[in-house]
Amino acid sequence: MVLPTAISFVAGVILRLSLFRSSLPEWLSTKTEVVTPLTSWSRAMEGLALHREGISPYSGDLFHETPLMLKVLGFISRFSPNTINLIFVLLDIIQGMILLRIANSFGKHMLLSQAARVKDFHPDAKNLLLRKEDLMDLQFYVIVAFSFNPYSISACLARSTAVFNNIILLLALFYMLKGNAILSAVFVAMAAYISMYPIILCVPVAVHYFLISRKGRVQYNDTTAGVSYLQIVGVTFVSLALMLLFSMLFVGSWEFIPSTYGFILGVPDLTPNLGLFWYFFTEMFEHFRTFFICVFQINAVIYTIPLAIRLREHPPFLFFMLLNTIGIFKSYPSYGDVGLIFSLLPLWKHVYQYMRNTFVSVCMFLVCTVFAPIQYYLWIYAGSANANFYFAISLAFSTAQILMATDLLFGFLKREYFLRNGEKHKLPDGTDAQIILDS
Numbered sequence: 001m002v003l004p005t006a007i008s009f010v011a012g013v014i015l016r017l018s019l020f021r022s023s024l025p026e027w028l029s030t031k032t033e034v035v036t037p038l039t040s041w042s043r044a045m046e047g048l049a050l051h052r053e054g055i056s057p058y059s060g061d062l063f064h065e066t067p068l069m070l071k072v073l074g075f076i077s078r079f080s081p082n083t084i085n086l087i088f089v090l091l092d093i094i095q096g097m098i099l100l101r102i103a104n105s106f107g108k109h110m111l112l113s114q115a116a117r118v119k120d121f122h123p124d125a126k127n128l129l130l131r132k133e134d135l136m137d138l139q140f141y142v143i144v145a146f147s148f149n150p151y152s153i154s155a156c157l158a159r160s161t162a163v164f165n166n167i168i169l170l171l172a173l174f175y176m177l178k179g180n181a182i183l184s185a186v187f188v189a190m191a192a193y194i195s196m197y198p199i200i201l202c203v204p205v206a207v208h209y210f211l212i213s214r215k216g217r218v219q220y221n222d223t224t225a226g227v228s229y230l231q232i233v234g235v236t237f238v239s240l241a242l243m244l245l246f247s248m249l250f251v252g253s254w255e256f257i258p259s260t261y262g263f264i265l266g267v268p269d270l271t272p273n274l275g276l277f278w279y280f281f282t283e284m285f286e287h288f289r290t291f292f293i294c295v296f297q298i299n300a301v302i303y304t305i306p307l308a309i310r311l312r313e314h315p316p317f318l319f320f321m322l323l324n325t326i327g328i329f330k331s332y333p334s335y336g337d338v339g340l341i342f343s344l345l346p347l348w349k350h351v352y353q354y355m356r357n358t359f360v361s362v363c364m365f366l367v368c369t370v371f372a373p374i375q376y377y378l379w380i381y382a383g384s385a386n387a388n389f390y391f392a393i394s395l396a397f398s399t400a401q402i403l404m405a406t407d408l409l410f411g412f413l414k415r416e417y418f419l420r421n422g423e424k425h426k427l428p429d430g431t432d433a434q435i436i437l438d439s
Contacts, residue, residue: 005140009096012147016092016156020085028158033372036332037269038064038195041159044073056251058259061269065161066194067247067256073161084159091163092156096146098170099343103142105177106316106347107135117313124422128415130350141346150369152339162336165194169340172201173319181209185232189239196264197326199236200304201319206232207308208315265297267331272376272390275333276398279391300329310413317412320344324405328398338401345408354411357403364400368393 019025028034029041037043047063050056051070057063065073076087110130118129146152155162172187184205191198210228248254263269270278277296284292303325311318323344327337352358372393378385 001137001140005100005143008140008143008147012096012143013089013093015148016089016153017086019153019157020089025085025157025159028154031154031158031373032271032273032376034154034158034335035160036273036334037271038264038332039160039162039334039336041161044161045077048074048077056255058251058255064260064263066243066260067250068243069161069164069194071250072164088156088159088163091167092152095152095163095167095170095343096143098167098174099142099146100139102170102174102177102344103138103347105174107132107138109177109316110135113314121419122422124424125419128419128423134350138347138349141349142343145346146339146343149339149342151335151342155334155336155339160334160336162334165191165198166336166340168194169198169201169323172198172205173316173344176205176208176319177316179212181205181212181232182235184208185235186239189236189243192236192240193243195330196261197300197330199240200301200322200326202233202236203304203308204315204319204322205236207312207318211313211315264331265293267293267296269332272387272394273332273334274372274394274397275331276329276394277331279387279394282387296329297331300326314412317348320348321405321409324401328401328405341401348408348412351408351411351415354414355407356410357407361400361404361407364396364403368397368400372397 035041043062044065047057047065047070050059050063051074057070063070076084079087111132114130121129155166168187168191172184172191175181175184175187185202188198188201188205191201206229209232213228247256267277267281270282272278280292280296281289304322307318307321307325311321320341323341327333327341330337372390375385375389375393379387379390
């Protein structure tokens with residue numbers, strides 16, 4: 001599968017380069033589904049212009065990137081527009097290369113994990129076991145899902161700064177699969193430094209570190225488990241603290257905190273997007289705002305606890321599920337978040353046969369992607385619709401993400417059940433038993 005993988009990768013690069021020569025990038029850079037106040041390239045350039053004039057970019061309500069990202073974007077902005085386009089294509093090439101390494105490491109991890117647990121599997125579950133040849137084409141499917149993913153392509157063409165966060169998240173996953181939990185925790189801290197929500201990803205990294213350090217002799221209630229978790233959490237928060245300190249030294253004050261993390265938590269900009277916040281808080285009475293912001297924000301982190309308990313033996317899948325919850329419940333989501341999730345989805349293609357709502361999910365994604373810009377145009381430009389129409393699309397898109405994530409989780413748990421208990425179950429009268437999954 002090396003040649004088809006290489007062809008797909010090159011075709012994806014050529015597709016991006018070709019589309020940059022059209023008017024599509026300019027159109028995408030104005031779409032609220034693709035860019036947000038946190039990831040907009042035009043807002044970043046305005047913040048850089050203020051910085052170069054000696055004015056703090058955080059003094060207004062335009063720039064919400066972190067100070068170290070300001071430095072990176074300042075370096076990139078010195079090049080010509082065509083060169084900047086090439087840089088964003090290069091960033092996508094880097095993402096693709098990391099995805100190739102992730103697919104390779106994931107296949108090895110799955111085989112090693114299966115070998116360690118095979119003694120607990122049911123004798124009739126042999127046909128469910130993964131074989132080396134089943135995982136050899138993972139790289140091809142991952143590259144196809146990334147190279148021709150319209151959400152990833154749109155983020156690249158719009159010059160969304162979300163691509164930087166995606167690269168860091170992929171590196172965190174890669175080093176977790178490689179067993180380098182310390183470096184993985186550092187990259188989690190870097191992602192949290194940029195967009196805050198990925199801080200919860202230190203949980204699967206800590207669980208994975210504990211599992212590989214115990215080498216199968218797992219006791220979750222002993223003291224070594226707590227020590228292992230605290231080590232990774234400590235590395236994550238110390239790394240994050242150091243980055244915040246360097247940021248303060250760079251800009252000379254802590255004024256960037258309210259404009260970055262305060263902006264993410266407080267949601268002051270209610271520009272329509274694919275999220276659930278903007279419409280609700282447009283209609284919200286001011287004296288209820290703080291309470292409901294807490295309620296909405298807690299959704300992005302509260303599912304970490306039950307998922308970590310249920311998936312404690314499967315840290316990579318826990319990592320992926322938490323990426324889903326972040327993409328759904330963050331205050332300013334975009335296509336860049338969805339593109340990352342779809343690029344990683346083929347890693348669990350062995351679970352697809354147990355999913356129940358694949359067709360419905362795909363149809364919902366297609367319909368929402370097509371109708372989102374149409375409804376926005378009818379509302380903002382034509383004046384023949386209102387906010388309810390666009391919010392209906394946003395709500396349906398979030399529903400599609402939730403349906404896909406829960407369906408994948410259902411399929412994953414169903415396969416795990418069959419591995420431990422076998423697929424065929426009969427009642428005493430000989431009829432097929434109905435299996436109901438719960439926690």
